[in-house]
Amino acid sequence: MSEELDWDTADPLEIFRLWLSEAETAEPNDANAAALATSTPHGVPSVRMVLVKRIDQRGFCFFTNAESKKGLELAANPVAALCFHWKSLRRQVRVEGRVSELENSEVDAYFHSRSRGSQLGAAVSRQSRPLANRESLVEQVQNFGKEHPGEVPRPEYWRGYCVGGDRIEFWKDGADRLHDRFLFESSAGGWTKTRLYP
Incomplete structure (x- = not known):
């Protein structure tokens, strides 16, 4: 983690934005790429890469075809996980949460910006x-x-989704496998933070 961060008071979204900014200068391509894991109502998992286009209080948002495999799984079981891995920085961020859809106006605006x-x-x-x-x-x-x-x-099936950050975990490589892991969990009063064993 960046040494200047105050882990007692830090907002995980602010930490994520800082890490993403650093990754954008270090990674050769698509620093905003993340593995998106979805599953069927019966728990059969599926994972693929997506580009996360915005991060705000709603979560980590991406756009896709609602009739695709991931779109159908999100409709049937609206809970998902994301994993960002920045190899050059030896960092990883995991996000887990419920999934919500973006408003049509936002989806239209992004679609026509492409x-x-x-x-x-x-x-x-x-x-x-x-x-x-x-x-x-x-x-x-x-x-x-x-x-x-x-x-x-814009086709009606082309939509935007946000994975809510109910749980956000930061991992940073450490010498002798003594990595730093911090888990932030959303609660009514804000965020709770726990240091995890590597």
């Missing part, structure tokens, strides 16, 4: 379902672009 190509790709992708070949996908994107020469309409 490149036109990304918007077209999201509009035609039937994410997680079988695709005959790449050529078919490219053709669908080209045709959709011709049909919508102006603004690309």
Whole structure:
């Protein structure tokens, strides 16, 4: 952890923002990438990488196709976990919590801030379902672009989700495997902090 942090009073979201800022200068690509773990109502897990686009009091937010495997699992079991791993800094952050959806206005604003190509790709992708070949996908994107020469309409299934930070754990590498681990848990009075064995 950064030595100047006061662990008795620190807000875990502030710590996370500091670590993310440091990772953005140290990591070669996508410092905001995190492994997202979801599961079915029967507890069958699934994990994949997502890009976390905003962090606020609602949680750690990303955008995706609601009809994808992760979207369907989030609808059926709206609890998830994220894991950020910044190898160059030897740090990790784990987040666990309930999942909420962003308002349509926020999703629209973010969707239209993306490149036109990304918007077209999201509009035609039937994410997680079988695709005959790449050529078919490219053709669908080209045709959709011709049909919508102006603004690309955001598909209704393209949504934003926030993983609430009910539990946020920070891990920092230490010599001789004496790592630092701090767990912050959300409570009615704010945050409780516990140092964990490595």
